[in-house]
Amino acid sequence: MRAGAHTTLAVVMMLACQAVTRVAGQDSRVENGTYYRTTRVDGHTIFYREAGPKEAPTLLLLHGLPSSSRMFEPLFARLSDQYHLVAPDYPGFGHSDWPDPRTFAYTFDHYAEIIGQFTQTLGLDHYTLYMQDYGGPVGFRMAIAHPERVDGLIVQDAVAHNEGLGANWNARRAFWADRAANEGALRMNLLSLAATRTRHVGSDPNVERYDPDLWTDEFAFLSQPGQADIQSDLFFDYRTNVDAYPKWQAWMRDRDPRLLVIWGRYDLSFDLSEPEAYRRDVPHADVHVLDAGHFALDTAANEIAALVRSFLQAATRLPQK
Numbered sequence: 001m002r003a004g005a006h007t008t009l010a011v012v013m014m015l016a017c018q019a020v021t022r023v024a025g026q027d028s029r030v031e032n033g034t035y036y037r038t039t040r041v042d043g044h045t046i047f048y049r050e051a052g053p054k055e056a057p058t059l060l061l062l063h064g065l066p067s068s069s070r071m072f073e074p075l076f077a078r079l080s081d082q083y084h085l086v087a088p089d090y091p092g093f094g095h096s097d098w099p100d101p102r103t104f105a106y107t108f109d110h111y112a113e114i115i116g117q118f119t120q121t122l123g124l125d126h127y128t129l130y131m132q133d134y135g136g137p138v139g140f141r142m143a144i145a146h147p148e149r150v151d152g153l154i155v156q157d158a159v160a161h162n163e164g165l166g167a168n169w170n171a172r173r174a175f176w177a178d179r180a181a182n183e184g185a186l187r188m189n190l191l192s193l194a195a196t197r198t199r200h201v202g203s204d205p206n207v208e209r210y211d212p213d214l215w216t217d218e219f220a221f222l223s224q225p226g227q228a229d230i231q232s233d234l235f236f237d238y239r240t241n242v243d244a245y246p247k248w249q250a251w252m253r254d255r256d257p258r259l260l261v262i263w264g265r266y267d268l269s270f271d272l273s274e275p276e277a278y279r280r281d282v283p284h285a286d287v288h289v290l291d292a293g294h295f296a297l298d299t300a301a302n303e304i305a306a307l308v309r310s311f312l313q314a315a316t317r318l319p320q321k
Contacts, residue, residue, distance in 0.1 A: 047088070062134075107236070108141065156262040156296055164277060171189045260288075
């Protein structure tokens with residue numbers, strides 16, 4: 001038999017062995033595949049991603065602006081072997097319903113109520129909250145309303161202190177003070193293609209690490225009919241989060257929750273002082289500043305997955321994998 005034939009036979013045998021391995025269930029990507037589901041909450045369809053064994057500890061992942069549950073796909077691919085991951089889209093985002101703002105209150109209080117009802121619909125009585133950006137205001141409201149359900153907090157580029165809102169928020173504060181006079185400037189500051197790109201890349205000098213689909217897909221979403229009104233209403237309500245910061249801080253100091261803080265040093269949306277501000281409230285907080293942007297999973301998914309796995313294992317005493 002010729003040498004080339006030997007090589008071909010070896011390749012065929014190798015591929016056959018790999019196929020047997022996958023069939024045997026040893027390929028975790030197949031065994032723990034993600035499911036794309038919907039459920040009804042308060043008359044609205046809520047879309048969510050779900051993966052991992054349902055009897056395992058649950059990680060409830062709350063997304064930011066202008067993303068959706070899609071932003072957590074890197075964690076689904078890395079953690080679903082050992083954890084139950086659930087990531088909903090808020091109303092007005094992703095594949096959930098987009099109710100008309102004239103009949104639906106786009107507020108963070110309302111979001112917290114709906115996502116709280118969502119967890120009960122799915123039978124999620126205990127979970128670790130993973131909160132990114134808008135996920136912080138939603139998650140802190142949920143935690144304060146039902147602390148008995150929260151096993152721990154993971155904060156990734158989400159603010160709970162006024163100083164965490166840097167100079168970039170001056171135009172946004174003006175919008176809160178006088179919506180009518182500042183609506184146009186706010187929409188440009190928050191919803192333009194340039195702003196959508198900057199949210200991802202921030203000040204990272206290594207721009208080639210970022211897939212441009214990240215912001216072009218989000219901008220396409222923001223450009224859909226009705227989205228500007230939805231996002232403007234929701235962001236006008238963001239002022240209530242600033243008013244609630246002292247309450248959240250007091251809750252953390254009182255409850256002393258297990259807390260992991262993950263931050264992108266190139267994030268231009270929030271101030272880099274914010275991670276240490278969390279440590280003032282929770283001295284034992286595990287704080288990590290990574291070479292990443294506002295959406296740190298864009299470029300640091302492996303590192304974040306390892307930090308999350310270690311944090312969850314410390315709580316559940318699961319064996320190291």
